[in-house]
Amino acid sequence: MKIDQKTAYWRANTALIRNLLIIWVIVSIGLSILFVEPLNAVKLPGGNVPLGFWIAQQGSIYVFVALIFIYAYRMDKLDRKYLEKESDRIESKSKT
């Protein structure tokens, strides 16, 4: 794999990590701790639980699970994209 391709792969990876971690910070620190009091004035839609409390004790955990699976899924796609390019390159090389 060429250097610029490796760089592009790494950039795509770190951008994905950055985006997912922004969501992670918003949910774990923002909604569950810093803004829990204003959120508690609202009820969980469909339930009777204060929303901030619910996010801290249920919602955040569901989001964490989802974030990890999204990362695994997106990285599989990214891997395939770059490794296909790689094997195309090797094939075209071996034909010439």
Place this chain on the structure above:
Amino acid sequence: MSVEAWTTVVVIISFIVYIYIGWQSRVRDTEGFFVADRGVPSLANGAATAADWMSAASFISMAGLISFLGYDGSIYLIGWTGGYVLLALLLAPYLRKFGKYTVPDFVGDRYYSNVARTVAVIAAIFVSLTYVAGQMRGVGLVFSRFLQVTIDQGVIIGMVIVAFFAILGGMKGITWTQVAQYGVLIVAYLIPAIAISTILTGNPIPQLSFSFSNIVERLNGIHQDLGFVPYTQPFANKSMLDVLFFTIALMVGTAGLPHIIVRFYTVPDVKAARWSAGWALLFIAILYTTAPALATFARYNLITNLNNQTVEQVQQLDWTKKWQETKLLAVEDKNNNRTLELTAKSFQLNPKKTPEQVAKNEITIDPDIVVLATPEVAKLPAWLIALVAAGGLAAALSTASGLLLVISSSIAHDVYYRMIDPHASEAKRLFVGRIMVGIAIAIAGYFGINPPGFVAEVVALAFGLAASSFFPVIILGIFDKRANREGAIAGMIVGLLITSAYIIAVKFAGMTPWFGISAEGFGTVGMIFNFIVTLVVSRLTPPPPAEIQMLVDDLRNPEHAPLALADIGEEQLD
């Protein structure tokens, strides 16, 4: 059959299963002994990680802590699950790609230094040893509470079981027993929770009834009637700043715990490492989303069953009688008005009571009762109650075995093989590994039987040290190519010293916490210092050698599927 007889039967059956699995997975080489031949499928590794992670504390104590702390108990829920996101995105795939045996392996190789390796070994052993002492104690406690054996005998039985599959099968034996132990512990946790959820709300799924029934509202209503702070009120016990630091320290500490990190060395490839982190957190989340529901149900039940009841009414309940015998619950009508009155103090952890309050306090509750008494409160049959004992043992044994392997591999691999005798034969290394597991079990057992009076305090130290030592240097080792030997050593030492000094000062020397940050939360500060020191010192000293920079580049590249590589090789041969 009585509950005790059923418990004996269920516990013995579960032990036979663990021993059988241990025998089936016995190993002959170090690859099997330290990293389970790197052949654990991602789903199985997820279950093993979940069992490895969820200790006696998660199983027995966490729901009780949340029940007592209300919203503030969320620190454990967010802290102990949020860390997996960091682990999955920032650590696990790269450590698997690196592909050695231990965490000090990575630190020592990436920072091309045996000093860095030694600091990492010391931190890994200290973190794991403090943690494992508590697990052995947990095994003894479960035995003594459910069966007619003393705590010491219980610890010894636990040691023998762990020794059998850990010495014989190493990481491979531990992994497959942990998969079975996850099954036992999650079933044991869910069944009572489902039963109590159905009784209180008519909805069998605890998560759904917590979210969509009116149980939380009812509980807040009772609190209002009693003049308590509402259950869902944030920052009733801890300040916002303390909650913040505590949560971050637990998250980062979780991601830095060596016995969790090494689990990701056991999967076949990077892809499997990424997926198995997801499975691990999913399996953990099943328990961690049930716990807050159970906490709410239990608090509701305790208040409605105990408050303003006559002593006779309370004594008529089967479970109150039994749990009074084990001292988890004490009721006494001190003002002789024939009814028991609950006070806010009844739900405080280690309440500091004035003599006047002691004289008035009529109900004393130990938080562990929340999980341990739920099956009886829900009037489950004896054989199901027995399952809870097996679940608690599974949680404690699985965590203990994972920790023991880290201690063994730190000494047998990092110290003996990498630093003392790099030419040691395969057979000799395996032998040293087995001996070290045996010694580690003996030490852990010793601390289980003679617990230092400060087990609870040192667990804070374990998380704080993991957060302030490993996490920053591993992250920077991957994401900052410029991070070098000098930076990492300085960073780890500064992080470790700051954190342990603060924890020791607060816990043992009685220092008033700064800005109300509890000792458990100070790992966050230590971690920040480690990051800053490593970044700055690295930039003031020579960059790492070219081959180390190539190693980092290699960690960042996509991984070739081994099969595809073989294909290309053949084509090129043609």
